[in-house]
Amino acid sequence: MKIQASGENYLETILILSQKNGIVRSIDIANELEFTKPSISRAMKILRQEGYINMDEDGLITLTSKGEKKANEIYERHKVIREFLIKFLGVDEETAEQDACRIEHVISKETFLGFKKLLLEKKAEGK
Secondary structure (H helix, E strand, O other): OOOOHHHHHHHHHHHHHHHHHOOOOHHHHHHHHOOOHHHHHHHHHHHHHOOOEEEOOOOOEEEOHHHHHHHHHHHHHHHHHHHHHHHHHOOOHHHHHHHHHHHOOOOOHHHHHHHHHHHHHHHHOOO
C-alpha cells in the first residue's frame, strides 16, 4: 500500500525529532506539527499497523527499518528540493522550506534525480 502524504510527513517528523531529541512521543509530534493528540494517535495506529513504526508501553515511538528507509527518502527529497529552490531559483529560505514540504510528496523520482544531479554539479563547480 502506498503511504499518503500525511503519513510521509509523520515519518519525516519522527526521524527529525529522534535525531534532535533522541526520543519521540505522540505529544512531541503533536507539538511539532501543531496537530491534536487524537489525530496523531490515529495516525500512529495506522503507521504501526503498516509496519513503519513501533510504540512501546511507555509511548516511545521508533521507526522500524521500513519506516526509517521511507523517512530518510522523504527527508532527502525535502532537503534537496529546498536547496534547489534557494540556490537555483533564489527563493527565500522560509518559502523554500514551505514549498519543499509540499513538493516532496508529489515530485516524480525522475524529476527529483534531476534536481539532485544539478545540485551535485553546482557543488562540484564550487558554486
